Structures are given as structure tokens and as C-alpha cells.
Amino acid sequence: MxxxxxxxxxxxxxxxxxxxxxxxxxxxxxxxxxxxxxxxxxxxxxxxxxxxxxxxxxxxxxxxxxxxxxxxxxxxxxxxxxxxxxxxxxxxxxxxxxxxxxxxxASDMQAVLEDVMRFSSSDMLCYRADSPDALVSRQAEAWDPVLDWAHATLGARFFLAEGVMHVEQPREAIAAVGLWLRQREEPFRLSAIHLMTTLTGSALIALATEARAIDPDTAWTAAHVDEDWTIEHWGEDAEASLRRALRRRDFDAAVALARSVDATA
CATH class of the missing domain: 3.30.2180.10 (ATP12-like)
Structure with missing residues (x-):
């Protein structure tokens, strides 16, 4: 799938x-x-x-x-x-x-739901830099509110780790994500959530955006903390800038479609 x-x-x-x-x-x-x-x-x-x-x-x-x-x-x-x-x-x-x-x-919503759950089991927000301090602070500022939302709203508490070594997340947290997704089991909504997840690298950012807990600009900034840090120190080439702009356009389209599903017919 x-x-x-x-x-x-x-x-x-x-x-x-x-x-x-x-x-x-x-x-x-x-x-x-x-x-x-x-x-x-x-x-x-x-x-x-x-x-x-x-x-x-x-x-x-x-x-x-x-x-x-x-x-x-x-x-x-x-x-x-x-x-x-x-x-x-x-x-x-x-x-x-x-x-x-x-x-x-539409033909296999369960598979899409499970794919988003897999993203959450190794969500980008759970993997933090150990230095420099400025990057550590920037990650915390952008990512902690999303994790706090997931804990308060979904009942999902995730473990954090430094570096890229995999950390096993509680089954209860992944199950809570699955329960939340089942309440959104509609083809167009799930398509939008899945695309937001793949574009940001974070199921939790996608879910918080779809739930309107964070706005699209905040979500996009949170998804690019590390990339923006690299750009600030090493610069960005034109092709990478174009690629990011096109991804942002697709992200905004997913947000718009998800929200339009809630609109009065």
C-alpha cells in the first residue's frame, strides 16, 4: 500500500x-x-x-x-x-x-492507517540533538508543544532520545494514535493526513495540523527545524529551495482538503 x-x-x-x-x-x-x-x-x-x-x-x-x-x-x-x-x-x-x-x-483504509502509525513509532519529534545548545533549544521549542498535545489529547506519551538510535515507543502510545486515526477513517481525510505525514516526516505534526491544534505555518516550521539550522550555517542551493517550495504547496493542498471535508456540503 x-x-x-x-x-x-x-x-x-x-x-x-x-x-x-x-x-x-x-x-x-x-x-x-x-x-x-x-x-x-x-x-x-x-x-x-x-x-x-x-x-x-x-x-x-x-x-x-x-x-x-x-x-x-x-x-x-x-x-x-x-x-x-x-x-x-x-x-x-x-x-x-x-x-x-x-x-x-478508499480500497484499503486500514493499510493507510497502519502506515501512519508506523511513522509515529519512529516519529521525528522524538529524536533530539545533543548539541549545540541553540539547536537543542530550537527543537524543544518547536516540537514539545506537539508532543504535549499528543499526550493531552490522544493520551499518547512518547519517549525521547538523543541522536538517531531507535527508541522503542510504548505500545499504548501507538495504539492511541491508531484510535485517533480510526475516528478519521475517511478516504480524503486519511489521504491528506498521510501526505502531510510523508512531507513533514512526522505523524504527530500531521495529526496536530489536521486537528487544528497548530496552524500550517507552525507545522511547516516544526518539520524543518534541522533543515533550517543547516541552511543558516551552510546555505541553500536553488534546486533545494524549489523542491521545498513545491513540497509546501502540496502540504497546503493536503491541509485545505482535510479541512474542506469538515465543511458543510
């Missing part, structure tokens, strides 16, 4: 899984012309359909693109409306995530 999710989330049906390489390839290859005048949302008995000139869209797996709320469908329709003379799939992260939910996650 993780391989399928990675393929779908990273753009298996696009030109390349790496966002920078994908952008470079798209620049070299001619993009399809925009063939429709308007992207709209239509409410049907099965869900909210995204339509191009009145014709429903299908996923790469040939399923009809149906979303659970009008707000969610509007996000996808907005991406189609934002296309100019050509259609650039790179600029449509919500569509890609919706395809993931329908073609991949």
Missing part, C-alpha cells in the same frame, strides 16, 4: 515523482491545451462531482471524481479554473490528492 500511495501522491500518473524533475520535464514537453470553458461542481446522489463543461471528470483509475463536500469539490474545480491556455498537472495538487483518495486509499 505504501508503494501505491507514494506513486499516487508523488505523481505516478505525471511525468516524474520528484517535484523539481517534474517541473523541468513539464517545461520541456508541450502541455495539453485547455479544452474546456468552465469547471463547475454538481451535487449528485453519490457526492459532489467536478465537471468540465458539464461533463464529469474521471480519475486515472477511471472512477468518477466524486468528493464528499461541495467545499472539497470546489478546491479541485478551482485548480481547473486556474489553468490558462494549457493544463499543467504540476499546479494541481488537490486533484492529485483526490485521485489518491479514490483510486488508492
Amino acid at each position: 505504501r508503494d501505491l500511495l507514494n506513486d499516487l501522491e508523488a505523481g505516478h500518473f505525471l511525468s516524474d515523482p520528484d517535484p523539481v524533475r517534474r517541473a523541468q520535464i513539464q517545461m520541456r514537453q508541450p502541455l495539453p491545451k485547455r479544452f474546456y470553458k468552465a469547471a463547475t461542481v454538481a451535487e449528485t446522489p453519490e457526492g459532489h462531482s467536478v465537471q468540465l463543461d458539464g461533463k464529469p471528470i474521471r480519475t486515472p483509475g477511471r472512477a468518477q471524481l466524486l468528493l464528499p463536500t461541495g467545499a472539497a469539490a470546489a478546491l479541485v474545480a478551482g485548480e481547473f479554473e486556474a489553468q490558462k491556455d494549457t493544463i499543467d498537472p504540476v499546479t494541481m495538487p488537490v486533484l492529485r490528492l483526490a485521485n489518491t483518495a479514490i483510486d488508492g486509499v
Whole structure:
């Protein structure tokens, strides 16, 4: 299941899984012309359909693109409306995530749930630097509130370790994460949580963001404490900066989709 999710989330049906390489390839290859005048949302008995000139869209797996709320469908329709003379799939992260939910996650939500639980068993927030003091303090400032939230809200208490040596987490903590996820067992929500988890390297950051315990900017900053520390001391190249910007765009799309699932249809 993780391989399928990675393929779908990273753009298996696009030109390349790496966002920078994908952008470079798209620049070299001619993009399809925009063939429709308007992207709209239509409410049907099965869900909210995204339509191009009145014709429903299908996923790469040939399923009809149906979303659970009008707000969610509007996000996808907005991406189609934002296309100019050509259609650039790179600029449509919500569509890609919706395809993931329908073609991949809906058929085996348990596997996705377990994958997020596996991330939590070796969550990035539990592995701390032992020096320098400034980095230790920065990690604590960004990560401790998320761990405190997990303890207070999920009932999950995680152990911390210095360095990269694996630390066994309590079974009760992982079970608490699983229980929390079961309350969110819906394809589009789980797809968003899974993508946020893989983009940040932390299931706990993803869960806290989805629960609105932290805002997206705080979450993104927390996920990049170590990377930002390295950049401050060694600099950043242009390609790495572009890759991070594209990941942030996908992260924001996941947040938007997760929140739209809660919106009134």
C-alpha cells in the first residue's frame, strides 16, 4: 500500500515523482491545451462531482471524481479554473490528492492507517540533538508543544532520545494514535493526513495540523527545524529551495482538503 500511495501522491500518473524533475520535464514537453470553458461542481446522489463543461471528470483509475463536500469539490474545480491556455498537472495538487483518495486509499483504509502509525513509532519529534545548545533549544521549542498535545489529547506519551538510535515507543502510545486515526477513517481525510505525514516526516505534526491544534505555518516550521539550522550555517542551493517550495504547496493542498471535508456540503 505504501508503494501505491507514494506513486499516487508523488505523481505516478505525471511525468516524474520528484517535484523539481517534474517541473523541468513539464517545461520541456508541450502541455495539453485547455479544452474546456468552465469547471463547475454538481451535487449528485453519490457526492459532489467536478465537471468540465458539464461533463464529469474521471480519475486515472477511471472512477468518477466524486468528493464528499461541495467545499472539497470546489478546491479541485478551482485548480481547473486556474489553468490558462494549457493544463499543467504540476499546479494541481488537490486533484492529485483526490485521485489518491479514490483510486488508492478508499480500497484499503486500514493499510493507510497502519502506515501512519508506523511513522509515529519512529516519529521525528522524538529524536533530539545533543548539541549545540541553540539547536537543542530550537527543537524543544518547536516540537514539545506537539508532543504535549499528543499526550493531552490522544493520551499518547512518547519517549525521547538523543541522536538517531531507535527508541522503542510504548505500545499504548501507538495504539492511541491508531484510535485517533480510526475516528478519521475517511478516504480524503486519511489521504491528506498521510501526505502531510510523508512531507513533514512526522505523524504527530500531521495529526496536530489536521486537528487544528497548530496552524500550517507552525507545522511547516516544526518539520524543518534541522533543515533550517543547516541552511543558516551552510546555505541553500536553488534546486533545494524549489523542491521545498513545491513540497509546501502540496502540504497546503493536503491541509485545505482535510479541512474542506469538515465543511458543510
